[in-house]
Amino acid sequence: MTDRIVGILILFLALGYALEASRMQVGFLSDPLGPRPFPYIIAILVGLSALWLIFKPDPNPTWPPPRFWPVLGLVLLSLVAYAYLVVPLGFILTTTLEMTLLSVLFGARWWQGLLGALAFTLAVYFLFTEGLGVTLPVGRIFG
Amino acid sequence: MDILQALLNGFGVALEPFNLLLVVLGCLVGTLIGVLPGIGPISGVALLVPLTFALKMPPESALILLAGIYYGAMYGGSTTSILLNIPGETSSVVTAIDGNKLAKQGQAGPALAMAAWGSFIAGTLSVVGLMTLGPLLAQWAIRFGPAEYFALMVFGFSTLSALAGKNLFKALIATGFGLMLATVGQDPQSGISRYTFGFLQLEDGMDFLVVAIGLFAVSEVLMLLEEKTPGAVRAQVGRIYLSFKDFMGSLFTILRSSVLGFLIGVLPGAGASIASFVAYTTEKRLLGSKARFGEGDLRGVAAPESANNAAAGGAMIPLLTLGLPGSGTTAIMLGALMSLGVTPGPQMFQKHPEVVWGLIASMYVGNAVLLLLNLPLVGLFVRLLAVPAWFLVPAVLAISFIGVYAVNNNPFDLFLMAVFGLVGYLMRKLEFPLAPVLLGLVLGYLMEINLRRAMTISNGDVGYLFSSPIAVGLWVLAGLSLLAPVLVARFRKQGLGGDEEL
Structure with missing residues (x-):
């Protein structure tokens, strides 16, 4: 069907x-x-x-349990929000927030997720901007 | 000997310190991607292409890095198959059958070593094949005109659609969807905008990297979110060794599977997964009662692992000589090369010998690197599986953001990425294959251009498309390939009886 x-x-x-x-x-x-x-x-x-x-339809796929749909919606919404906010708020802030959200959805405690996200974001930000010369948005609110 | 001289020059390119570093880096990152379940080789290659742009790498270096990741992933996928019964890649699903049995019997060491040696021998053989067959095919294809090219692409699409998924029509829809995406943007000949719906950002067309990262990496994140993978796993590796007796016992299996895998790899559409599957079933039938396939036979590891590495080498032939990628991964390589100003095709052997022969030589080097470096490091790679999913998966997403943003420095691409993430998720759930979308997107432009050139030459006479023997041959092959699913289904029934995803 x-x-x-x-x-x-x-x-x-x-x-x-x-x-x-x-x-x-x-x-x-x-x-x-x-x-x-x-x-x-x-x-x-x-x-x-x-x-x-x-x-000639295939048999129905196995859909996730109903409680997954709000989670999926939340993640997609956060991705769209990320696209809009990354330039004004900067890569570091938005990426840390996005990663924290996902970490929590994957079962981490919020402080675990936040620490992991912040550390990883800072590491890749400096690796890519300073080390590899990729430009990432600094954030308009920071000047 | 022209070829030997060319190969020697190729080694000159591959052994430059920077390129040598890239081979090692590519193999390591590839193995890592192969080991980690959930991150496929396509996502891995797509995520690293922006890096090659950012570092302003010359095309040969970019291709060396990407190819290293490609066959490194083939290799790494086997490790988790054997140790944990978790195939890191679809091409290693079959390896898990006997490999994991062996691991449970305390034979993980020999199984891992067998996978490494099988991959090494197969990889080396396939490079020899690429070296001899490639130039021949290129010489033949150099006479191709627009009509032949158009027919060739139809052939490529039909084989990929026939072999990519379980349902031929879903694969055709996926191909068509990719072609639709390819028509977005300015029409190359008349200059009018098509399907941009007023978005200025779409005038230059859909960027294949944005689509690839959304469709593969982001949708993988969403799938993992749904499955909520149990995080850390630990495994015992033990000592890795392979007795001479075991090695000799499997040598013919390795050689046969290498040849088979290579030939399957050359065929557009039939990639490493199908090669590993066909090699396993062929060996099982060939050896019959002499082997204990399914109960923990080393040859059950040797066959698929040799075949999938040989297929990775074979897949380079249509890519380099015809500009026709046969899989999602090679489609991304094609897109990356085109972005770097190199259009693969028959002229490439003459115009960019450093790219072709540098790649071939780097594949020799890469095979040695995988054997020397990775076997001692297996324990380390497996320990990476202990990194919890709540850290790993968001980290993959963060890298995706960088990759997508770095393409055009445009946040609109991040929005597109999210859209394609959802599309990819739904396609996975509904069992639409994803690779044809990429292939359609990357090849759509060339396909249309060749069709229109052909019509310009013939002044609108459609018969021109069927006017040469080569073109007619390709049309016939395209038609025949649509019958392939029937054959594959028979193979599947005789082999495992299950519905293993290919």
Whole structure:
């Protein structure tokens, strides 16, 4: 059943993808094929495979217990927040927080996680910026 | 002898102090990645590519490092299979069957030593194969035009889709998804934006590293979070030795499995996992009652371990000569080389001999490094498993952040990484293979360009794609390869009876 739903979603993805291709405006300066046919071929490949999935689905996967979903949501949310905060708050602060959160989710006590996270973050920050010349955000709030 | 001279020059490259250091580093990091369950070779290679960019490495050094990680991981995966029955990589799943039985019988030392010697011999043989077969294939492929290239890529995709997962159609969807991602950004010929949805950050296209790290590393973190791996484990290693009698008893198994593994590795799509599996089942049937496969036979360790290392060498052939990666790991290597301004393909043997022969020579060196350095260090590597998951997994994520951020210095990539982390997690749960997505993303651009060049040459006549014998041959092979799942399913039934993931 899960595969049927997934198949329908993928079918919509393929249709949307093809529709978007059909809306492309092509100028005069193009090759005989243009930018549209390649996406059409992909959409057909994906669409037909999705149809097969709808007609011959695999057995349902084993989903995690319901209490895992909030945890997954929290981690994903924190990753998105990380992307937004890393430049203003800097690599060291955001990475330490993110690592601490994950450590706790993996069963560490908060002070264990915080210490481990801080030590590791500082170590890799200086290894990569000073040692290897990678630029990482310092954090706008620190000047 | 041109080849010998070229190889000599290659050793000149590989033995430069910096490159030698990279070989050792690559082998060590690779073994580490192989030992740690949950971090696969694809994540490992993807996480280290940004480092090669940051250090402004020349392409040959970058490739030497990445290849070292690749076969180091092949090697390290066997250690935990044998000692703890936890395969570090899918290519070592079969090794665990006899290897762990041996360890339980107090024979861990001989089993580990057998894995090391098997890998060493197979690795060396596969390098010889690469050296002789590579230039020949390159000479043949140098006449390829756009039509042949397009057919070649279709062949590559169909074999990978046929062999990558349990369900052919899910693999095809994964390939198509990768190709969709490849069309994001500016159209190479007409210059219009496709599928950017107004995001300026997408004009240059999806960066393969961001996708790879999200799809593999981040989703692995999410999978581990779900499984809540029990942290620290300890294992007894004991003395590592291999008697001459045991070695001779397994020599023919090693040689046969090496050849088999190499040939499977050359085939795009059939990587180390399938090689180890096929070698094990072949030896089991060949030796019959002369061996005690499944109850703790050293040859049950020798066969898969030789085969997966030989396959890693064989996989370099289509990558270097045709520019066609056969697996997720080699797809990342291709992407890294292209970012460094080297497009693998038949011309590479002439245009960038230092890259090709430097890599080949470094693989010789790497095999020796693995044998000399890693056997004495097995105890140390195993002790790393005692590092608790609550420290290790967040640390992998922190390295992912650096890797993704270092690509473009753009936090938008971190957001994309999170999105692909979720996509990768869902794909794993629903048993969609992930490697075809990477392959589609890395090759999609070249595939479309070649199709459009072909159509420009023929002025829109589709028949041109089937106009040369080579192209027709490749189309036929592509069609036949879609029948491969039936064969693999038969192999699976005869071999183990289980549904071991390949």
